[in-house]
Amino acid sequence: MKTCLTCVLAILLSCHTNTPSALAQSDAEPRFAATEAPDNDPEFELLGEFVGPISVGDNQYQALGLQVRPIGDDGFEGLQYSGGLPGQDSYDGEQPIRLVGRRNGDFVVLSGGPYAIFVEAQNCVLIDRNGNRVGQLERIHRGSPTMGVQPPEGATVLFDGTNTDQFTTAQMTSDGLLMEGADVKPMFQDFDLHVEFRLPYMPTSFDQARGNSGCYLQSRYEVQILDSFAQLPVFNGCSSIYRFKSPDLNMCLPPLQWQTYDIRFTAARWASDGTKIRNARITVWQNGVKTQDDVELKNKTGAGKEEAPSLLPIRFQNHKDPVRFRNIWIVDRGLSFSDFPVYPEQDSSAAQPSAELTSVTLSSTTESNTSSAAPDKSRKENRAKQPKPKKKKAKKQPQAEQPVSTNVTVHRE
Secondary structure, three states: OHHHHHHHHHHHHHHOOOOHHHOOOOOOOOOOOEOOOOOOOOOHHHOEEEEEEEEEEOOEEEEEEEEEEEEEOOEEEEEEEEOOOOOOOOOOOOOOEEEEEEEEOOEEEEEOOOOEEEEOOOEEEEEOOOOOEEEEEEEEEOOOOOOOOOOOOOOEEEEOOOOOOOEEEOOEOOOOOEEOOEEEOOOOOOEEEEEEEEOOEOOOOOHHHOOOEEEEEOOOEEEEEOOOOOOOOOOOOOOOEOOOEOOOOOOOOOOOOEEEEEEEEEOOEEOOOOOEEEOEEEEEEEOOEEEEEEEEEOOOOOOOOOOOOOOOOOEEOOOOOOOEEEEEEEEEOOOOOOOOOOOOOOOOOOOOOOOOOEEEEEEEEOOOOEOOOOOOHHHHHHHHHOOOOOOOOOOOOOOOOOOEEEEEEEOOO
């Protein structure tokens, strides 16, 4: 055991020289960006989310969540969450523990917390300081509950993969996805917007250079799009109101997994002399979980256009990173109104966890090209009172796989 722990210590010490601060990124070097899963990339195989119970005493267990991402040159970062992953019912909201690691063959060892965490492609093993195995976490692939939902009656389909007629400036990929840098043709005042997006895999890039785009509402207020997976919430990260307010929690999932934004926007109001009499407001759900709750916008954000009574188009920012979009629709609340976000109907016959046990319920799929998040309290309330949606006759939309329930049971004494 001493020999084993010595080897682990050597790996852990070496990984601290491989953090972003030690990996300077040259602007002259071309940045790697993949829009599909790369072949034969051992670092990509270790990217993802893991969850499971760990032992914290005799017959006592606690749920633990883990997010792991590569940062190039065999270096890795991770966040360790108490109670499960952000968006799960069991997540306790405590500050996560930041981890660093270095790959050795087909696994990486993460350090920085109370355990040495051996991460492999499908699971993680946790070892305490005495060499005791305290638990194993399993890989999950989460899928947004609002992924692929049909637009409600009265909605305008902006993009369904067939053309870009609803845009003044836009390009499509050969497989029917909208590229970054698209301006919506019709203009809206108060609206509910559904957007599905996919971040590129850019392991050697950092911060604002890693999967950057954004939803500019009225060209003035930006909801940031960024690869913020396995990072703390920040005011310029994914689901932030750019450089104005951090998200309440970071619901960004791994790159190359489809994710959703559901955005409710209420425009500012103006007097006839051009003075503003009421600020704009915004609520954001990322992957079905509320990340911004009726936030008042006192001014334009970031590089947005100056506020004025006139309408301006919604824009999907071109930040030179290959972010892709699909299934975009909008409800003009001046013409129509419906419950929002839109969720699929619940199967009342689905099995429920035992009332005698505390369960960590995870929404997951077996494919890595979808993303998900379990609902927050507001989502449950919305879903409980939502009527059966009326189907709108619209162009066919690509459908995501249905999430499969996975329960990790945590026994309490």
